[in-house]
Amino acid sequence: MEIHSLHTWITKPEEPLIIAGPCGAESEVQVLQTAKELSEIKSLKLFRAGIWKPRTRPNSFEGVGEKGLVWLNQVQKAFNLKTTVEVANAQHTELALKYGVDVLWIGARTTGNPFSVQEIADVLKGVDIPVFIKNPIHTDLQLWLGAFERFSNSGIKKMVAIHRGFHYAGKTKYRNKPMWELPIELKTLLPQLPIICDPSHICGNREMIADVAQKALDLGMNGLMIESHINPAEALSDGQQQLTPSALKELLAHLTYRRSSSSKPECLDRLSEFRKMIDEVDDELLTILKKRMSIIEQIGHYKEEQGITIFQLERWQEILRTRSQWAENLGIPKIYAEKLCLLLHDESIRIQTEIMNKTKLPNI
Numbered sequence: 001m002e003i004h005s006l007h008t009w010i011t012k013p014e015e016p017l018i019i020a021g022p023c024g025a026e027s028e029v030q031v032l033q034t035a036k037e038l039s040e041i042k043s044l045k046l047f048r049a050g051i052w053k054p055r056t057r058p059n060s061f062e063g064v065g066e067k068g069l070v071w072l073n074q075v076q077k078a079f080n081l082k083t084t085v086e087v088a089n090a091q092h093t094e095l096a097l098k099y100g101v102d103v104l105w106i107g108a109r110t111t112g113n114p115f116s117v118q119e120i121a122d123v124l125k126g127v128d129i130p131v132f133i134k135n136p137i138h139t140d141l142q143l144w145l146g147a148f149e150r151f152s153n154s155g156i157k158k159m160v161a162i163h164r165g166f167h168y169a170g171k172t173k174y175r176n177k178p179m180w181e182l183p184i185e186l187k188t189l190l191p192q193l194p195i196i197c198d199p200s201h202i203c204g205n206r207e208m209i210a211d212v213a214q215k216a217l218d219l220g221m222n223g224l225m226i227e228s229h230i231n232p233a234e235a236l237s238d239g240q241q242q243l244t245p246s247a248l249k250e251l252l253a254h255l256t257y258r259r260s261s262s263s264k265p266e267c268l269d270r271l272s273e274f275r276k277m278i279d280e281v282d283d284e285l286l287t288i289l290k291k292r293m294s295i296i297e298q299i300g301h302y303k304e305e306q307g308i309t310i311f312q313l314e315r316w317q318e319i320l321r322t323r324s325q326w327a328e329n330l331g332i333p334k335i336y337a338e339k340l341c342l343l344l345h346d347e348s349i350r351i352q353t354e355i356m357n358k359t360k361l362p363n364i
């Protein structure tokens, strides 16, 4: 898949891509006033505003539609800002192109629907416009990848992933759980794809945005999309998570921006010393793991001879309890030890099952 780096078309090398603007365009005054205040933020690269809002229930604010595109044209002219809107179908896309929107984004609900994604990709065949794709609501990496493939097949080369968190049925403090491992997996599969973070939709409230934004930058994400409204208390959608332009300016000023690497030889040398130490420890860990596996093979044969079951509930409970306690004593988080125990136990069951199956085979 051919994907252009951000610095070839929108940012300087290593510069984060900062996008801000209201959840939804509500009125000409709201859009122009928000854009005016945001245009004072030097790092701002794109002004966002939802024109068509995907709402869970009808009769909530569903966006102003086409007239909002006229306001975005005013933003482009008056403040020299590039604009981006969410498109969810062919008609939105045609209108956005007609009004010269600079960048399109695909919302989380749309990414989850291959029919809609294909319909939009068909309209964009042969059009040179950047397309940003939010992760689908559910943790389905294939759907996210599939959307990039559909736009790539239409000839789109300026693509960016937006990580906006995932629906989570369990207890969580987030509106959409970040599950950082998923954007990391996407980056591993498509290393050339820029990924930015949308902490507004991850958090669902203003208070947590700075921490999530910082974590995204610490992980090496390439930018942020943050919702901003001149008067969040009066916002027609997502009021709780929107920041005033001045609060956003303040937040951005307090973040630490990192480089993907260093050009200083002494820094690179020090990093490689640390990595050598980690390599050695990992080698030792694997050697110990191999030793554990050999004991498991022996116990598997012994249980088979003695006619004893593989899974022993009491022993498993004891392992979980003692190991997480030992870990805690060492200052290792309990949850980490538990995850590790689960991995070890799964493999132990697999090895012993294989042993029992093999020894049984000749009798069949």
Ligand code: PEP
Residues within 6 Å of the ligand: 023, 024, 050, 054, 106, 107, 108, 109, 134, 164, 201
């Ligand atoms: C939005 O950006 O306002 C939006 C609707 O986001 P998402 O598609 O991530 O829910």
Ligand code: MN
Residues within 6 Å of the ligand: 023, 024, 227, 237, 238
């Ligand atoms: Mn929103």
